[in-house]
Amino acid sequence: MTELAxxxxxxxxxxxxxxxxxxxxxxxxxxxxxxxxxGALMFVLMPFIIWMFDNSITSxxxxxxxxxxxxxxxxxxxxxMMKLVALALVWAYLHHFIAGLRHLYMDAHHAxxxxxxxxxxxxxxxxxxxxTLVLGAKLFGLY
Amino acid sequence: MSSVNYxxxxxxxxxxxxxxxxxxxxxxxxxxxxxxxxxLAQVIFTSGxxxxxxWAGIFAAQWMKVLTFCVIVAMLMHVWVxxxxxxxDYIKPVGVRLGLHIASIVWLVGCAGWAIxxxxxx
Numbered sequence: 001m002t003e004l005a006x007x008x009x010x011x012x013x014x015x016x017x018x019x020x021x022x023x024x025x026x027x028x029x030x031x032x033x034x035x036x037x038x039g040a041l042m043f044v045l046m047p048f049i050i051w052m053f054d055n056s057i058t059s060x061x062x063x064x065x066x067x068x069x070x071x072x073x074x075x076x077x078x079x080x081m082m083k084l085v086a087l088a089l090v091w092a093y094l095h096h097f098i099a100g101l102r103h104l105y106m107d108a109h110h111a112x113x114x115x116x117x118x119x120x121x122x123x124x125x126x127x128x129x130x131x132t133l134v135l136g137a138k139l140f141g142l143y
Numbered sequence: 144m145s146s147v148n149y150x151x152x153x154x155x156x157x158x159x160x161x162x163x164x165x166x167x168x169x170x171x172x173x174x175x176x177x178x179x180x181x182x183l184a185q186v187i188f189t190s191g192x193x194x195x196x197x198w199a200g201i202f203a204a205q206w207m208k209v210l211t212f213c214v215i216v217a218m219l220m221h222v223w224v225x226x227x228x229x230x231x232d233y234i235k236p237v238g239v240r241l242g243l244h245i246a247s248i249v250w251l252v253g254c255a256g257w258a259i260x261x262x263x264x265x
Contacts, residue, residue: 063195
């Protein structure tokens with residue numbers, strides 16, 4: 001073993017907080033980390049999701065309670081903030097879903113090219129945002 | 144890798160059971176995707192704002208309730224694998240991670256139970 005080989009540089013990620021913002025993630029990298037983030041977001045907000053499901057299904061009266069949180073608000077949180085939370089959940093679900101389909105495609109086709117990685121990542125990002133806007137418009141009565 | 148895997152040398156952390164969970168995530172994902180398409184199609188193709196009748200009507204049929212139940216169970220597995228992977232990637236101390244595993248499972252099982260109750264108004 002030469003001296004050079006024995007004294008290899010060590011990277012312990014101690015400066016992670018200063019280093020991370022300067023990394024440039026490729027599109028596929030964004031899709032990947034957002035896949036994880038969207039999943040975690042849905043995990044954390046799951047009780048809220050089930051609360052919405054509960055009230056929307058149970059009765060006319062509870063349905064009115066459910067729609068009311070998006071106008072009147074919930075406790076100290078205003079209605080528009082609840083709408084934003086719902087929109088974030090819509091995006092989270094759509095991104096996670098489409099990125100998941102991309103994963104399944106890559107699993108089924110054992111060899112995908114680097115170009116496919118980039119193009120499919122772009123499609124994932126744009127499609128999820130576009131559908132978020134469409135569903136958001138639907139949910140908030142724009143059409 | 145150590146060739147000794149018993150007694151005090153046995154590795155008990157990590158995802159050595161990788162293939163089963165990997166496959167479970169994919170299979171549950173497909174089921175949930177199918178479910179999503181069924182519900183989404185009904186939602187998108189109604190004109191005007193969706194009222195209670197139409198929304199509750201989607202989940203009224205028994206077959207839909209059974210399908211939704213299967214999806215809830217599938218979600219339990221799918222989310223568990225995903226969340227366990229997150230803890231595994233970022234939390235190194237085993238004791239802390241065990242606590243988070245337990246909390247996550249309780250969280251998920253509680254949510255699943257509530258959702259099933261809603262579905263059948265038990």
